[in-house]
Amino acid sequence: MSQLEPNSILFVYGTKSSGKSTVMRRVIKELENSNIVFFYYNLREHATYSKEEFLEVFFEKDKNKVVRNNLILDLKVFKIGIEENYDFSKLSLNDVFKKIKSSINTVIKNGKKPVLIFDELQKLKNIYFNGNKPLLNELFNLFVSLTKMEHLCHVICLTSDTLFIEEIYRNSSLKNASKYYLIDWLRKNSIRNILKEEGFSEEEINYCLNYLSLPYEIVDLIENKKLGLTVEETIKQWINIEKDGLKYLIDTTDLDVEKIYNVLSKFNNKIKIYYDKEVKKEEMRYIKFLVENEILFYDVVNGIIKPTSIIEWIAIREVLK
Ligand SMILES: Nc1ncnc2c1ncn2[C@@H]1O[C@H](COP(=O)(O)OP(=O)(O)O)[C@@H](O)[C@H]1O
Ligand SMILES: [Mg+2]
Structure with a gap:
């Protein structure tokens, strides 16, 4: 530099x-x-x-x-x-x-x-x-x-x-x-290395890799382990928090709920969508609402929209059920 x-x-x-x-x-x-x-x-x-x-x-x-x-x-x-x-x-x-x-x-x-x-x-x-x-x-x-x-x-x-x-x-x-x-989500390999260094077992690590994407999650996982929580318990808690947060957001907005669900359902089968191919003009308003509320992340440089984390992605799909 x-x-x-x-x-x-x-x-x-x-x-x-x-x-x-x-x-x-x-x-x-x-x-x-x-x-x-x-x-x-x-x-x-x-x-x-x-x-x-x-x-x-x-x-x-x-x-x-x-x-x-x-x-x-x-x-x-x-x-x-x-x-x-x-x-x-x-x-x-x-x-x-x-x-x-x-x-x-x-x-x-x-x-x-x-x-x-x-x-x-x-x-x-x-x-x-x-x-x-x-x-x-x-x-x-x-x-x-x-x-x-x-x-x-x-x-x-x-x-x-x-x-x-x-x-x-x-x-x-x-x-x-x-x-x-x-600065994107952590790579699986980096997560694996950090968790290994922190003394997590191979089984715990393999479980976590399906859920982790942000560095603060690793910090939280380590702290909770010291408090006696299993990785499954910690991850379940995170998902519940995000799920409730999303439900509350939808329940309290004046925007058309149906339209919000339509946007969210784009993530039912995939983790990211492309702005140029998969977003209609009238949908952008709802996407912006979800971005402002840190449910979705809009990477304008690469033209990609995705949930803010893998945990958020799981929470979105739970809410859609
Ligand atoms: N590479 C890393 N390894 C472990 N923990 C990290 C790493 N990067 C960030 N963290 C932790 O994750 C949390 C969030 O990081 P931070 O840099 O504040 O994020 P941002 O500035 O993007 O909001 C902090 O608690 C930080 O200590
Ligand atoms: Mg910061």
Whole structure:
């Protein structure tokens, strides 16, 4: 990554708990003593951000332009420094961008390579600056200029929100200026190796392989085993939780239930469908509803729609019975 000249914005996407943040943190950790300076912002903490909250998270009042982020103790990551007496309420969008650029240039002048990372970037969606300019749109313009135009700094954005990725993907000003990387379900072999290392028996592993797809499931399985639950019991619990969740979602929506079932029944005999061949225009509304509620995952880059996990797939088929 650091060897290549920055040329485009990298969007890392995948379902919630697919391991995006973990992968990113591991990369940062491994490059801790390299010449890369990571500006890392984890926006996961809040449900939404106001303009003021964004500024508080984004900047650190300090005399230096590059400041160690002391809120993240386990990683060597940095924030953009801003003068101590700066009045955030007077800060314009242009000022924000000037500060970012100036910090990035400081890093470069010191012979280092800046990398800008936003985890769960979609959280900045509803922030508007003076004159009602949406922050995110303007940020994208800045990112394009930092990468594709000026080749100053790598920009990496992570998100679990696939409808957001869809918006970005179809945004014409980001065409030819962005790349996409999917963190997909775990491969069977990786699951097998992890479970083996954790001391699960061959029989348990073979059972689990039919159900597991996300890393957090492995963590949960290990914890539950310590508490004395069998893998069968844990997996049965997960399926019940997802099944009830889906039933509740259907029972409480104003949308046409019949239409929702029609969409779900596409997954009766297969685990994924292709958007271009298998989705009718009038069905998209229901698919979006299921995507928003994390039942389905829409991979716009590959044109594939599938349940968010194998457990979710099983739950869907149970609800259809
Ligand atoms: N490769 C992995 N091996 C084991 N556990 C993992 C791995 N990747 C992620 N996890 C665990 O799975 C959970 C979800 O991962 P996270 O990175 O937060 O997902 P995301 O950012 O995609 O929502 C975390 O508890 C994390 O510790
Ligand atoms: Mg994350």
